[in-house]
Amino acid sequence: MKVISEFFKKVRRGAPGDKIFQAIALTVSLVLPLTILAIFVVLWRQSEISREMFGIGFIWDSTWSNSEQVFGALPVIYGTVVTAGVAVLLAGPVGLGIAAFLAEIASPRINSVVGFVIEILAAIPSIVYGIWGFFVFGIFLREWIVPPTQFLFGWIPFFQGTFVISTVFTACLVLSVMILPTVAAISRDVLNAVPGDQREAMLALGATRWEMFSKAVLPYAKNGVLGAVFLGLGRALGETIALTYVIGNSQVLFDTFFQQGSTMAQSIASLFGASTSNVLRSSLLEIGLILFLLTFLVNVGARLLVRGISSQPTESG
Amino acid sequence: MTGVAYACTLIALIPLVAIIFETVRQGLPAWDAEFFTGLPSTYGDGGGVSNAIVGSAIIVGMAGLMAVPVGILSGIYLAEYGDNRLGGFLRFVADVMTGAPSIVIGILGYSVFVIATGQSAGIFGSIALAILVLPVVIRATEEIVRLVPGDLREASLALGIPRWKTIMRVVVPTALSGIVTGVILAMARAAGETAPLLFTVGTSSFMSYNPFEGQMMTLPMAIYEQSAYGGDVLETAWGGALLLLVIIVTLNLIARLVFKGHSVR
Numbered sequence: 031m032k033v034i035s036e037f038f039k040k041v042r043r044g045a046p047g048d049k050i051f052q053a054i055a056l057t058v059s060l061v062l063p064l065t066i067l068a069i070f071v072v073l074w075r076q077s078e079i080s081r082e083m084f085g086i087g088f089i090w091d092s093t094w095s096n097s098e099q100v101f102g103a104l105p106v107i108y109g110t111v112v113t114a115g116v117a118v119l120l121a122g123p124v125g126l127g128i129a130a131f132l133a134e135i136a137s138p139r140i141n142s143v144v145g146f147v148i149e150i151l152a153a154i155p156s157i158v159y160g161i162w163g164f165f166v167f168g169i170f171l172r173e174w175i176v177p178p179t180q181f182l183f184g185w186i187p188f189f190q191g192t193f194v195i196s197t198v199f200t201a202c203l204v205l206s207v208m209i210l211p212t213v214a215a216i217s218r219d220v221l222n223a224v225p226g227d228q229r230e231a232m233l234a235l236g237a238t239r240w241e242m243f244s245k246a247v248l249p250y251a252k253n254g255v256l257g258a259v260f261l262g263l264g265r266a267l268g269e270t271i272a273l274t275y276v277i278g279n280s281q282v283l284f285d286t287f288f289q290q291g292s293t294m295a296q297s298i299a300s301l302f303g304a305s306t307s308n309v310l311r312s313s314l315l316e317i318g319l320i321l322f323l324l325t326f327l328v329n330v331g332a333r334l335l336v337r338g339i340s341s342q343p344t345e346s347g
Numbered sequence: 348m349t350g351v352a353y354a355c356t357l358i359a360l361i362p363l364v365a366i367i368f369e370t371v372r373q374g375l376p377a378w379d380a381e382f383f384t385g386l387p388s389t390y391g392d393g394g395g396v397s398n399a400i401v402g403s404a405i406i407v408g409m410a411g412l413m414a415v416p417v418g419i420l421s422g423i424y425l426a427e428y429g430d431n432r433l434g435g436f437l438r439f440v441a442d443v444m445t446g447a448p449s450i451v452i453g454i455l456g457y458s459v460f461v462i463a464t465g466q467s468a469g470i471f472g473s474i475a476l477a478i479l480v481l482p483v484v485i486r487a488t489e490e491i492v493r494l495v496p497g498d499l500r501e502a503s504l505a506l507g508i509p510r511w512k513t514i515m516r517v518v519v520p521t522a523l524s525g526i527v528t529g530v531i532l533a534m535a536r537a538a539g540e541t542a543p544l545l546f547t548v549g550t551s552s553f554m555s556y557n558p559f560e561g562q563m564m565t566l567p568m569a570i571y572e573q574s575a576y577g578g579d580v581l582e583t584a585w586g587g588a589l590l591l592l593v594i595i596v597t598l599n600l601i602a603r604l605v606f607k608g609h610s611v612r
């Protein structure tokens with residue numbers, strides 16, 4: 031008893047209390063890294079059947095056959111990279127444009143209104159983008175966008191084929207709309223972190239606003255903007271539910287934008303629940319592992335780039 | 348340049364505003380008394396989403412009970428003791444995990460819990476959601492605790508108050524509104540997630556208050572299931588989407604008001 035009361039006396043005096051508090055806080059902080067470790071271990075062990083059957087060739091095998099029970103990850107990796115890549119190419123420049131508008135041109139009032147709208151949009155759930163993409167946007171594309179696109183660019187192999195609503199084309203566009211708020215919000219924070227002196231010095235030399243932005247602000251913010259685009263890429267790579275509506279769930283190496291396709295995350299969501307085959311389940315878990323590694327690497331890259339410029343990277347997605 | 352920037356903002360706002368407009372236009376007709384009190388069906392008029400509202404509230408609430416204490420304490424650790432290599436590592440892990448794909452967390456929950464127990468349950472979905480929002484709570488807490496002026500800490504320490512008590516009685520209360528904002532935003536994100544619930548919680552057409560046994564309905568899963576049908580069932584799905592949107596926008600507005608009301612001094 032005496033020991034315990036001495037202990038509490040010490041705790042009241044301070045020093046051990048600090049140590050205890052710090053130890054508790056540290057222990058709790060380790061929950062997240064341990065969870066990540068657990069994710070790797072579990073996915074690694076659960077994908078054993080697939081790893082033993084298909085080996086490392088799983089990554090570049092393009093066969094996807096339910097009847098032969100042979101699965102290769104290439105079609106879904108290809109689909110993921112193409113859709114996310116196109117989405118970033120579309121959303122990156124537009125997102126930077128919005129960020130430039132907010133940081134350089136808009137009055138404080140417009141800035142706070144548009145800024146708030148963008149934050150709300152970043153919070154719209156993926157499933158809402160999904161049903162909108164399929165029931166509204168897909169039909170809009172079929173009626174208004176695809177006929178002129180095929181009329182003008184139909185000679186390019188990428189744009190051939192018959193448009194059914196769920197296609198790679200729809201998926202790329204929906205993804206770019208989804209990642210736009212993320213890219214715009216983080217680019218804006220990065221541009222805001224560029225010191226005002228940088229701009230004033232340039233303007234004092236008689237530069238126009240465009241010269242000021244392109245020669246003084248952009249070079250300074252280059253890495254941060256690239257980081258914002260990478261964060262958008264990370265989001266696009268892992269996007270799941272919206273794509274189950276708009277890409278068509280077809281594990282093939284599509285060669286035009288108007289074909290159906292699939293991505294890693296979307297295939298897991300569409301096939302995992304209904305599958306009764308252990309081989310398919312295990313393959314999907316291995317795809318999950320590859321996806322986790324891929325997004326992990328992209329996000330590491332993004333964070334290193336964003337951290338370079340602003341001391342407080344923010345996430346609004 | 349001015350023109351291009353204006354054009355970009357307009358191009359971007361059109362589809363984004365269209366989403367909100369369409370969801371309201373298609374979803375509002377579904378909002379009748381039955382929508383809020385009935386149980387979902389995949390035929391007839393689609394029924395209601397009462398069990399989905401209850402299920403979402405229970406599952407997201409339990410995710411909050413798990414993620415919020417851990418997240419806040421981790422955030423405090425990073426802000427108060429985290430200026431070393433370990434802190435840098437933990438911060439980096441949290442940053443990177445904010446972008447983790449939710450479906451991977453979902454199949455993880457399935458592989459660990461559903462296989463082991465042989466059944467789905469709301470709690471498994473809560474755990475998946477908690478893992479997903481934990482990094483968000485950690486980083487939000489850390490950033491806000493760092494904003495608390497050093498003067499306050501020093502004044503308290505100078506009075507002979509131990510550091511842990513300073514943190515709990517002076518620093519945290521000062522930063523409280525910011526922490527609450529971060530927690531609300533994290534909960535808003537959890538409420539809209541579908542992928543982690545797909546294989547851990549599933550769907551149900553019955554009312555269930557028990558998160559420890561059997562499948563439950565949640566709002567995103569109700570939308571996911573009902574949108575596969577046409578006619579009035581689809582209309583109910585749009586109604587669910589509108590409800591989800593309203594909940595998330597409201598949470599965002601509340602978060603903003605809390606933060607504006609008593610910002611960090």
